[in-house]
Amino acid sequence: MKYFRIYGKEKAEKNFKAYDYENGIFVNNLIYATMIKEPELEKAEKAIKFLNDNNDEYIFQLRGV
Numbered sequence: 001m002k003y004f005r006i007y008g009k010e011k012a013e014k015n016f017k018a019y020d021y022e023n024g025i026f027v028n029n030l031i032y033a034t035m036i037k038e039p040e041l042e043k044a045e046k047a048i049k050f051l052n053d054n055n056d057e058y059i060f061q062l063r064g065v
Contacts (some may be wrong), residue, residue: 004036004044008051008060016061021047035065 007016008026017026018033027033036044044062051060 002038003065004041004062005033005065006048006060007063008058010057011059019060
């Protein structure tokens with residue numbers, strides 16, 4: 001089974017950071033980042049689209065672990 005994480009950054013920043021979707025914060029330690037299972041991938045892709053559409057200052061991506 002594959003797992004995925006949400007990564008994001010401000011448009012002005014260079015590097016992406018892992019994202020804790022439940023608390024709505026960027027994290028430095030991956031243990032706090034949200035893990036998404038493959039069966040939930042479609043739901044997660046919708047969440048990423050929602051985040052990108054509603055946050056003009058940020059860019060979010062879904063990446064495999």
